[in-house]
Amino acid sequence: MDETASDKVDFGFREVARDDKQGLVRGVFDAVADKYDVMNDLMSGGLHRVWKARMIDALHIRPRTHLQLIDVAGGTGDIALRALARAAKLGSTLDAHIIDANAEMMRAGRARPDIKKAAQKAGRFHFTTGIAEALPLPDASADLLTIAFGIRNVTDRAAALAQAHRVLRPGGRFVCLEFSHMPSALLQKAYDAYSFTLIPPMGGLVAGERAAYQYLVESIRRFPTAEVFLEELRAAGFARAEAQTLSGGIAALHMGWRL
DSSP states (O other): OOGGGOSEEEETTEEEEHHHHHHHHHHHHHHHGGGHHHHHHHHHTTHHHHHHHHHHHHTOOOTTOEEEEEEETOTTOHHHHHHHHHHHHTTOEEEEEEEESOHHHHHHHHHOHHHHHHHHHHOOEEEEEOOGGGOSSOTTOEEEEEEESOGGGSSOHHHHHHHHHHHEEEEEEEEEEEEOOOSOHHHHHHHHHHHHHHHHHHHHHHTSOHHHHHHHHHHHHHSOOHHHHHHHHHHTTOEEEEEEEEGGGTEEEEEEEEO
């Protein structure tokens, strides 16, 4: 579906009014915020930790630098915390600015003991309510911009990518981690069977929110292939854009530079 030409957009397998999607997505994450990180471990069998480590590698943090990181849809602070730890190992410092449309997700992030400890030690965590399509930041204000498992939930991907390009400085790095599609139809069928059969009931049992996780697995299937999304990055102006599939295509990293 052409999101720019219609007043309807996808919400999982349903079509909803464009103006309604953000509120519906907010409702999903309001419902699962307290169990979000736990469910990530359960749904992926811990693989999300490996994927996120690869994401941090892809940031190319250099030793002895001071960097501004924007983590979009990063409410629980997981990516920002990992980036801060990597920077510290390299003798670098990093200010992490987490922007999320969902106040409940950010409340869960602020409550994490590891983030509280890191914030007290370094004072480098900032949480701001905002949406990817209208980042509350000045032009060319960030060195790094990340978004993990969030781009598929925005209403207008083209606007979100344009905003990411706008707020990055020349030489800035964009890295997006998102679920993807497997190259083998047989493997994709098996993965779909797992996703639709087990994840919503698991969400119901662990988080008390079967419907929220039904939406989440549907949204994964609606998201374009890595190759198609890579073209969207190029259209937004990102240079040297590349995609790297993870775990046989279950997820993918999408990366580019603002030159």
